[in-house]
Amino acid sequence: xxxxxxxxxxxxxxxxxxxxxxxxxxxKSILRAIDKTGWEKDxxxxxxxxxxxxxxxxxxDFNTLHTAHGRALAFATGIKLAKPKMHVIVVSGDxxxxxxxxxxxxxxxxxxxxxxxxxxxNGIYGMTGGQYSPTTxxxxxxxxxxxxxxxxxxxxxxxxxxxxxxxxxxxTSYHVPQLDNYIHKALMHKGFSVVDVIEAxxxxxxRVNKKKYPSNIDMLKFQKDNAIPxxxxxxxxxxxxxxxxxxxxxxxxxxxxxxxxxxxxIDSFSGGxx
Amino acid sequence: MTxxxxxxxxxxxxxxxxxxxxxxxFFGGYPITxxxxxxxxxxxxxxxxxxxxxxxxxxxxSLGSIxxxxxxxxxxxxxxxxxxxxxxxxxxxxACIAEVPVVIVDIMRGGPSTGLPTSxxxxxxxxxxxxxxxxxxxxxxxxxxxxxxxxxxxxxFNLAEYFRTPVLVLGDEIIGHMREKIRIPDPGEIQIINRTxxxxxxxxxxxxxxxxxxxxCIPNFGKSRFHVTGLNHxxxxxxxxxxxxxxxxxERILAKIYEQREIVDKWEEIECKDADILMLSVGSAARxxxxxxxxxxxxxxxxxxxxxxxxxxxxxxxxxxYAERAKYIIVxxxxxxxxxxxxxxxxxxxxxxxxxxxxxEPISPEHIISVTNYLNI
Ligand SMILES: Cc1ncc(C[n+]2csc(CCOP(=O)(O)OP(=O)(O)O)c2C)c(N)n1
Ligand code: SF4
Ligand SMILES: [Mg+2]
Numbered sequence: 001x002x003x004x005x006x007x008x009x010x011x012x013x014x015x016x017x018x019x020x021x022x023x024x025x026x027x028k029s030i031l032r033a034i035d036k037t038g039w040e041k042d043x044x045x046x047x048x049x050x051x052x053x054x055x056x057x058x059x060x061d062f063n064t065l066h067t068a069h070g071r072a073l074a075f076a077t078g079i080k081l082a083k084p085k086m087h088v089i090v091v092s093g094d095x096x097x098x099x100x101x102x103x104x105x106x107x108x109x110x111x112x113x114x115x116x117x118x119x120x121x122n123g124i125y126g127m128t129g130g131q132y133s134p135t136t137x138x139x140x141x142x143x144x145x146x147x148x149x150x151x152x153x154x155x156x157x158x159x160x161x162x163x164x165x166x167x168x169x170x171x172t173s174y175h176v177p178q179l180d181n182y183i184h185k186a187l188m189h190k191g192f193s194v195v196d197v198i199e200a201x202x203x204x205x206x207r208v209n210k211k212k213y214p215s216n217i218d219m220l221k222f223q224k225d226n227a228i229p230x231x232x233x234x235x236x237x238x239x240x241x242x243x244x245x246x247x248x249x250x251x252x253x254x255x256x257x258x259x260x261x262x263x264x265x266i267d268s269f270s271g272g273x274x
Numbered sequence: 275m276t277x278x279x280x281x282x283x284x285x286x287x288x289x290x291x292x293x294x295x296x297x298x299x300f301f302g303g304y305p306i307t308x309x310x311x312x313x314x315x316x317x318x319x320x321x322x323x324x325x326x327x328x329x330x331x332x333x334x335x336s337l338g339s340i341x342x343x344x345x346x347x348x349x350x351x352x353x354x355x356x357x358x359x360x361x362x363x364x365x366x367x368x369a370c371i372a373e374v375p376v377v378i379v380d381i382m383r384g385g386p387s388t389g390l391p392t393s394x395x396x397x398x399x400x401x402x403x404x405x406x407x408x409x410x411x412x413x414x415x416x417x418x419x420x421x422x423x424x425x426x427x428x429x430x431f432n433l434a435e436y437f438r439t440p441v442l443v444l445g446d447e448i449i450g451h452m453r454e455k456i457r458i459p460d461p462g463e464i465q466i467i468n469r470t471x472x473x474x475x476x477x478x479x480x481x482x483x484x485x486x487x488x489x490x491c492i493p494n495f496g497k498s499r500f501h502v503t504g505l506n507h508x509x510x511x512x513x514x515x516x517x518x519x520x521x522x523x524x525e526r527i528l529a530k531i532y533e534q535r536e537i538v539d540k541w542e543e544i545e546c547k548d549a550d551i552l553m554l555s556v557g558s559a560a561r562x563x564x565x566x567x568x569x570x571x572x573x574x575x576x577x578x579x580x581x582x583x584x585x586x587x588x589x590x591x592x593x594x595x596y597a598e599r600a601k602y603i604i605v606x607x608x609x610x611x612x613x614x615x616x617x618x619x620x621x622x623x624x625x626x627x628x629x630x631x632x633x634x635e636p637i638s639p640e641h642i643i644s645v646t647n648y649l650n651i
Contacts, residue, residue, distance in 0.1 A: 012512060042475070045495055047342070058503070058512060061477065063495040065345065066503035067338065068368050074330065074338025078350075081326050082300050082343035083496055104338075107331040262326065269322045 007031045007041075009061050016055055020216035022173035022199025023053050023120055029176060030089070030118060031060065033183035037087075044087045047076040049101060051093035051127045052201075053120035070100030073108045076115050084259040089187070090117040095125045095133040098154055102134070109163035112191045113258040118183065119156055119194065122201040130204025137243075141208045156196035157250050167193035168250040173200065174223035175247060182249060191257050198223055198245050279458040285423040285449040286353075288456060289379055290315035292427030293351050295459065296466055298377070299325040300348040302339035304332055304358060307391045308447040309381035312353040333358035337365040337378065344374050345502065347471070347494035349431055353379035357388065359398055360405070366440055367406035368504045370527060373482070373490045375434035375469055377427070379443040381450040382557075384634050393634030394447035396557055399612040402442050403586050409524060411531045413538055414442040414586040416556040420454035425464070426583065432467040433538060437531050438489040444585065446608070448558035448636055474498050483509040486526055487533040532587055540583040541592060545571060549578030550651050552600035554593065554617050556585055558636060559606045565639035566606075575651060590620050597621040602649055604629060606642050 008031075017023050034044065044062040048054035050069035057064035063086070067075045072090045080088045097105050097119045108115060124142060125131040132142040132149045135156070139148045157168045167189040171179035179197065186193035200206060200219035213219045223245060230248030233241055283291070290312045293301075301320055303313040313329070320327040326343070330336040333354050340350035354362065359380045369376050384390025385397045398405075402414040413433055417426040427443055434441040472478060472491050478498040482490040492511075493500060505513040506520045514520065531538055544567055546552060551570065555563040560581045570577035580596055582589050597603055603621055605614045606629035614628045627645055631637050 041499060042496065058501055061499055063499055064501045065342070065495075066501070066505065067341075068364055068504055071334060071338045071365065074335035075342035075345075077328070077330070077335070078300070078302060078339030078342030078344075079346055079495060081328055081339070082348045082350075083346040086346070086496055103331050104335055107335070262321070265321050266324055270324060 002032055002035070004028065004031055007034065007061055009059055012059050015059055017052060018203045020202050021052065022122055022201070023056065025173040025176065026118065026120055026179070026197050026199060027056050027059065029179045030091070030183055032180050033187055036184050037187050039087050043085060044089065045076070045079055046089050046091060047072045047079065048091045049093070049096035051096045051125070053091055053093040054096055056091045070096055071104065072096065073101060073104040073115070073117065077108060077111070077113055080113055080115055081259055081262065084114070084263065087187070088115045090115055092117060092119055093126065094119060094121045094123060094135040098134045098156065098159075106159065106163040109160050109165040109192050109194070111258040112164055112166055112255050114190055114192070116186045116189070116193045116195070119196045120199060121156060121196050122199045122205065124201050124205040126201045126204050130201070130208065140205070140212070142205065143208070156194065160194040161251050164192070165194050166191035166251070166253050166255050168196070169194070170196040170198065170245070170247050170250065172198045172223040172227055172245060172247060174220050175227060178247065185249065185252070189252065191255060278460060280455055281458055282453055282455045283420065284311060284451055284453050285417070285420045285445060286311035286381065286451065287315055288420045288423040289353070289427045289443065289445065290319065291458065292424035293377070293431065294319055295424070295464070296349065296428045296431035298349045298351050298431065300340060300343040300350040301327045301352065302330050302336040302343070302350070303352050304330055304336050304354065306355045306358045308383055308450050309353045309355045309379065311450070312379060333361040334365060337362045337376070340376050341365060341369050341372070341374050344376050345495050349375070349435070351377040351379065353381065355381050355383045356385045356397055359401065363405040367408055367410055369440040370406070370410040371504055371506070372502050373438040373492060373527065374440070375438050376440045377430045377434050377443065378440055379427070379445060382444060382446040384632065390634040392447065394558060394608060394636060395632065395634070396446055396559060396608040396612070398444060399556070399585065399607070399609065400615070402444055409528065411439055411528050412442070412586040413437070413439060413531060413584065414444055415583060416444045416585045417449055417583070418557055418560050418581065419449065420452060421456040422583070423449060424456060424458070428464050428466070429540075432465070435467045435469040436489070436537065438469060438492070439527070439531065444557065446557050472498070480509045481511045482507060482523070484526065487529045489530045535587065538584055538587060539589045541589045542581045542583060543592070543596070544579040544581070546578035546580055546596040548576050549596060550601045551575065551577040551604060551646060551649070552596050552602070553577065553579045553604045553606065553642070554613060555579065555606045556582055556613065559608055562637045562639045562642055563606050566642040569639060569643055570646065575646065588616055594620050601625065601651060602627055604642060604645060606637050608632065608637060
């Protein structure tokens with residue numbers, strides 16, 4: 001049994017998350033992945049924005065920073081650039097990372113700054129009571145799409161890759177061993193890494209879409225039934241992949257990391273021109 | 275003075291050099307006229323001297339990045355102008371409640387909206403005080419010369435570090451772009467204040483433990499573990515909704531500044547003691563007011579100028595002392611009466627004569643003097 005007590009701030013528990021919320025599953029996966037890195041707790045900063053997912057930093061025993069809605073990556077960029085020896089991990093909801101924080105997200109990808117971002121992608125604004133987000137599935141009801149969501153969804157992995165992230169993966173809160181592996185690889189990757197974690201919020205999303213998600217368990221089953229590993233997905237047509245969750249590591253490549261490049265420029269001047 | 279260096283430079287460059295003098299090692303910014311020269315200077319100075327400059331994707335990100343960097347121990351700054359300053363408002367409140375020292379320079383221009391990007395104004399005097407939501411402490415410094423762009427920027431860093439709070443420097447297009455000869459102080463000549471940091475490692479249990487009227491003593495990220503949040507928090511740094519604690523902490527972050535006025539207050543008074551006409555003015559408008567005072571004195575009219583260098587908190591006691599004995603209070607400003615509302619709080623409305631200009635041009639001494647022509651003095 002993995003000993004979580006080393007990483008959890010026991011006095012801050014119980015957490016605020018609803019029974020059955022995916023966020024706790026992902027938090028434990030992150031802790032197991034961190035443990036595998038062997039990093040010192042003092043050298044790790046966990047940064048979040050605002051939302052249910054963004055409450056995570058309060059529960060874990062690292063340097064932790066709970067910022068403003070959407071701004072986690074802006075703060076994290078400052079931390080990493082000012083003190084590159086820190087391991088910086090950003091945890092962010094789908095609304096936090098992709099709606100209000102979307103601009104910071106693409107620019108962090110572009111810079112290829114050595115930060116790992118975990119998107120807690122439950123396809124809904126959980127904390128504010130279930131309004132549609134940039135990843136709410138087409139047609140799903142929410143408190144601001146009572147007639148069904150009319151907006152198409154973002155593909156987090158594609159955005160990240162297009163913007164320049166050098167590691168991208170997608171997992172689910174059902175396929176936990178795989179998720180541990182993706183997060184560990186993302187942490188070890190030098191450069192900007194993104195793990196899109198498909199999970200569920202029954203409280204605000206499932207409950208108002210009972211036909212599609214009759215229960216909490218059905219939301220997890222939905223992930224189980226619809227996930228297709230990337231290798232298999234490559235053999236399927238676009239039509240066959242409609243509504244499916246493609247999982248796996250999508251890209252893993254080397255490109256100059258921002259803070260290292262910066263340090264080289266600084267070093268070329270130290271001792272020289274002042 | 276040996277080793278003294280005289281330079282003929284722009285206000286914005288003096289500001290950047292003041293930041294360097296104060297030990298600024300991190301700058302995050304986004305270009306905007308008329309502040310951009312500050313970012314341009316820092317983009318070369320910092321990497322050449324072991325520091326970091328980053329051009330962020332917008333002003334929200336700029337302020338976020340410097341708050342993050344400040345939490346690692348760096349002295350940090352950003353610079354902007356009206357539209358960017360508006361975007362920064364939410365995170366100014368964040369730095370207030372999380373008690374993170376940062377310096378924010380706003381080189382004011384005409385507004386609202388895109389307004390007059392290349393023309394001077396004093397458009398953000400009240401936004402500086404009330405822009406972010408919630409009750410929060412505000413320190414805002416208003417330089418009137420190129421030399422003060424240097425010295426007030428140094429003071430901004432000192433106050434930020436001492437109080438652990440964001441400090442605003444409100445320049446304007448005139449002061450920012452004007453060139454004057456200034457003496458760059460020798461190292462050590464101006465005292466540099468650095469924040470107090472606790473010396474523990476491992477878990478830091480009470481990063482926000484502090485008495486009323488005192489700033490918190492928070493470690494830097496990377497030495498001991500603790501939590502920072504923009505939610506109301508208790509002395510452990512973790513969120514709380516306990517009404518007594520929320521009230522106490524909300525009041526403490528105000529009291530830490532407002533109960534140490536001797537440290538934060540600064541003003542200049544010119545011929546105020548016997549002034550029948552007292553002028554209240556800041557920044558570049560105060561230069562015209564000073565000229566007007568001289569001219570009026572030459573004519574035998576007892577005029578004086580009260581010029582807050584710390585605009586927020588407003589040095590009200592001294593202002594009231596002079597305002598009470600003066601017959602008229604003239605308030606020249608490049609907006610439609612922002613400083614006037616301050617004067618109104620502390621003196622009789624009927625005495626106040628506003629002098630306003632919002633056409634992108636500077637206020638002239640003649641303009642100010644013209645309003646005195648019909649006064650009964
Ligand atoms: C500037 C700002 N706008 C709006 C909000 C309100 N708000 C808080 S959390 C949230 C959405 C959270 O959704 P998500 O990021 O997906 O996280 P989840 O709660 O689903 O984990 C919103 C809109 C806010 N706190 N700040
Ligand atoms: S509202 Fe949804 S996202 Fe928030 S804790 Fe509950 S289940 Fe999780
Ligand atoms: Mg969400």
